[in-house]
Amino acid sequence: MRIFFVITSVFVVGLILGGLSGFHVGAATGLYQPKIAEPYAKRLTELILPFMHAKMCADNDECGFNEIENRHQVSCQPFIEQSPRTLVLFAFGQSNSANHGDYLHQAFDGIYNLNPFDGLCYQAQDPLLGATGEQGSVWMPLAQKLITQGKADKVLIVPFGVGGSSIARWTPSGDLSGRITRSIKALEKNNIKATHIVWHQGETDAGNGTTTNEYIERFSQVKDQLKPLGVNIPIYVATATRCGGEPNKSISNAQQQLPLVYSNVYSGANSDLLGSDLRFDKCHFNQQGLTEHANLWFDALN
Numbered sequence: 001m002r003i004f005f006v007i008t009s010v011f012v013v014g015l016i017l018g019g020l021s022g023f024h025v026g027a028a029t030g031l032y033q034p035k036i037a038e039p040y041a042k043r044l045t046e047l048i049l050p051f052m053h054a055k056m057c058a059d060n061d062e063c064g065f066n067e068i069e070n071r072h073q074v075s076c077q078p079f080i081e082q083s084p085r086t087l088v089l090f091a092f093g094q095s096n097s098a099n100h101g102d103y104l105h106q107a108f109d110g111i112y113n114l115n116p117f118d119g120l121c122y123q124a125q126d127p128l129l130g131a132t133g134e135q136g137s138v139w140m141p142l143a144q145k146l147i148t149q150g151k152a153d154k155v156l157i158v159p160f161g162v163g164g165s166s167i168a169r170w171t172p173s174g175d176l177s178g179r180i181t182r183s184i185k186a187l188e189k190n191n192i193k194a195t196h197i198v199w200h201q202g203e204t205d206a207g208n209g210t211t212t213n214e215y216i217e218r219f220s221q222v223k224d225q226l227k228p229l230g231v232n233i234p235i236y237v238a239t240a241t242r243c244g245g246e247p248n249k250s251i252s253n254a255q256q257q258l259p260l261v262y263s264n265v266y267s268g269a270n271s272d273l274l275g276s277d278l279r280f281d282k283c284h285f286n287q288q289g290l291t292e293h294a295n296l297w298f299d300a301l302n
Helices: 002-029 034-059 139-148 177-189 203-208 212-224 249-261 287-301
Strands: 086-093 111-115 120-123 154-159 196-200 235-239 265-270
Touching: 086 139, 086 177, 111 139, 111 177, 139 154, 139 287, 154 177, 196 265, 203 249, 212 249, 235 249, 235 287, 249 265, 265 287
Parallel strands: 086 154, 086 196, 111 154, 196 235, 235 265
Antiparallel strands: 111 120
16 A cells, blocks of 8 residues: 555656646747646646645545644643633534635634644644644634634634545544544543534535435444544534535535434534635635635534
């Protein structure tokens, strides 16, 4: 498996470098204009890098942002005693639940990040420790709004989403189920109880042809793994199918049926309502898009 991955990675990197080099050489020699070459080169990178990333995550469950050198570690103690004024968000799914937005949010008083990799708490800032990507997330502006609107005094984010992941990969037989287990153990290590589970996933399944019934059944398997967090903890499920195209009815129908099928499951943000003007690549959110996405989550949680 690892040999296959190495060979595939070398091949894919060669494609990217070859493609980019070809465009620049062509532009330099006058065969075509750089403005024509640039979008094709960018699109080639966008298509291939997610494939490489998915393969790396399949072979290495440790994938995710984990650079703690310049992060300010804090005590997890304030989150041990439960309070209506203290929220703990257990956040996962695919790229729009992770660090793939086009804006980096800085630290804000009252927002903290439990790193699933080392089980320690830090002052939160983008990119969040635990999830894939090195850009911005929706959870930072959501937490900030929860605090500024008087809904909470402190928010602890436990993020571990993986860009490009299908729901099948989060089931017990999938390669990402260990991320759920590790994140739960990080909470247990600190005697912290999650207050909200937020699930934002579905774009990949919209492209894979997953049926409504398949998605509902696979979500049941994901949900069963969350039982150690408590049987009464609310789970908020986003409607999320838009990535480069129109919303997908099969998956959105499944996501909107889940609150009717399972107890303690509620509708989360409907990010399908956010169009391409709020997405820098027609899939992931720009700065305004992250704000609007956070507003949808704020409304869902309240």
